[in-house]
Every structure is written in structure tokens, then in C-alpha cells.
Amino acid sequence: xxxxxxxxxxxxxxxxxxxxxxxxxxxxxxxxxxxxxxxxxxxxxxxxxxxxxxxxxxxxxxxxxxxxxxxxxxxxxxxxxxxxxxxxxxxxxxxxxxxxxxxxxxxxx
Amino acid sequence: xxxxxxxxxxxxxxxxxxxxxxxxxxxxxxxxxxxxxxxxxxxxxxxxxxxxxxxxxxxxxxxxxxxxxxxxxxxxxxxxxxxxxxxxxxxxxxxxxxxxxxxxxxxxxxxx
Numbered sequence: 001x002x003x004x005x006x007x008x009x010x011x012x013x014x015x016x017x018x019x020x021x022x023x024x025x026x027x028x029x030x031x032x033x034x035x036x037x038x039x040x041x042x043x044x045x046x047x048x049x050x051x052x053x054x055x056x057x058x059x060x061x062x063x064x065x066x067x068x069x070x071x072x073x074x075x076x077x078x079x080x081x082x083x084x085x086x087x088x089x090x091x092x093x094x095x096x097x098x099x100x101x102x103x104x105x106x107x108x109x
Numbered sequence: 110x111x112x113x114x115x116x117x118x119x120x121x122x123x124x125x126x127x128x129x130x131x132x133x134x135x136x137x138x139x140x141x142x143x144x145x146x147x148x149x150x151x152x153x154x155x156x157x158x159x160x161x162x163x164x165x166x167x168x169x170x171x172x173x174x175x176x177x178x179x180x181x182x183x184x185x186x187x188x189x190x191x192x193x194x195x196x197x198x199x200x201x202x203x204x205x206x207x208x209x210x211x212x213x214x215x216x217x218x219x220x221x
Contacts, residue, residue, distance in 0.1 A: 004151075031207040041146075041197055043212040086151060090207045094159060095140050096167065097201075097210060099151035 001091045002027045006100035013077050013107050021072040021103045023087035030090075032063050032070050033097070037084040046072070046085075077107045112136070115200050115213035121221050122187070122194065130185045130216045132200035141183035142201040142210065145169060152199060158183055159205055187218065195220050 003026040013019055023032070034046040047054050047061040049070065054061055058077075063070040074081055084104050088097040113134045122128045132141065140159045144152040154167030158177040172191025177183055183202075187194045197217050203210040 033209065041215045045211060048209040093206055095203050095205060095207055095210060096154050096157055101151050
């Protein structure tokens with residue numbers, strides 16, 4: 001089945017800095033989601049992005065399906081951006097999501 | 110408010126007990142999923158259901174059981190056969206296929 005790898009595993013930023021998180025997947029995908037897991041454990045949907053580029057405020061994401069990767073950009077980071085960021089892609093056509101191991105982001109004031 | 114509700118938020122289980130985690134959604138989604146998350150790890154699929162009265166095993170189904178008698182509800186039972194049940198459990202739903210999935214707030218289960 002499909003494998004999903006995220007990098008870097010850990011990231012420490014100063015408030016106001018920009019960052020790029022990467023998600024590589026081992027096979028072609030027709031869906032990719034980015035999530036932010038907050039300190040209470042809830043998974044917040046950031047982007048549903050099978051291909052192309054989307055923006056939402058300070059966050060944007062790009063998926064290049066033909067090259068099997070997706071990028072999440074965080075600009076002007078804030079302490080509230082801290083947490084774990086996951087990307088996930090479905091295996092097969094049932095919607096079962098395969099998750100990467102996550103990137104743990106810490107934004108320092 | 111539309112969404113996915115999991116209860117309870119925290120659950121403590123004694124050795125040898127079965128416990129049931131609740132997941133309810135009012136999004137009119139056909140598909141529902143249960144995932145398990147261990148510390149520092151990604152999520153792994155336990156069971157999923159694409160339609161009422163039907164469900165399939167995921168990657169780590171041993172020691173768990175589910176039912177799907179209503180579209181809105183997909184409870185997960187952690188049985189005494191699950192040797193290491195302490196984990197964070199997340200329920201999700203979607204319209205089906207590879208559409209966008211949404212998650213509940215999770216249940217943290219601890220064996221005491």
C-alpha cells in the first residue's frame with residue numbers, strides 16, 4: 001500500500017519566521033489532506049488538496065501529484081501554530097487514510 | 110452545530126473489562142472510521158464502515174469490535190482481548206470514496 005513520509009520530524013521557529021513542511025508519498029494519489037493536531041489532540045482540517053495550490057490566510061499548500069509530494073507553507077508563524085502537522089492520503093477508494101508520522105512544530109515567542 | 114461528537118473525552122478501564130467509545134455525526138456522511146494514535150505516532154486505522162450495517166477491518170482490528178446500526182453512529186468496543194489499549198482514539202467521517210474526512214475530538218483511554 002501507499003506510504004507517506006513527512007519531513008522534518010521536528011521544527012523550532014522564532015515567532016514571525018516562515019517554514020515549509022514536506023510530505024512525500026510512494027504512489028499516485030487522488031486526495032491529500034493536511035491536518036493540525038492541537039495540544040488537546042483534536043485534528044483540525046487545514047487543506048484538502050489533491051493537486052495544485054490553495055491558500056488560507058497565512059497558510060498555503062501545494063500538491064504536485066505527478067512528482068508525489070505536497071508542501072505546507074506557514075508564513076509569519078505565531079505561537080498558536082505550535083503542534084503536530086500531519087499529511088494523509090487514502091489507500092484505495094474507501095477513504096481509509098494513511099498518515100505520515102507528523103512534523104512537530106514549536107514556535108517560540 | 111454540525112460535526113462529529115466523541116464521548117467520553119477520558120476513559121479509564123480496568124484490566125479484563127470491555128469498554129465502548131461513542132462516535133456520533135450529524136453531517137449526513139455515509140462513511141465512518143476509527144483510528145488509534147499512540148504517543149509520538151501517526152494514526153492507524155482500526156475499523157471503517159462505508160454504509161449502514163456493513164463494516165470492514167482496518168490495519169489493527171484485533172481486540173476491537175464495532176457496529177453500524179444507524180448512519181449517525183459508529184461505536185467502538187475495546188475488548189479485553191486488546192493487550193495494549195491505552196491510546197488516543199479518533200473517529201472520522203466523510204461522504205465516502207476519497208472525499209474530505211473530518212475528525213471528532215478524540216477519546217483518551219487509559220488502562221488502570
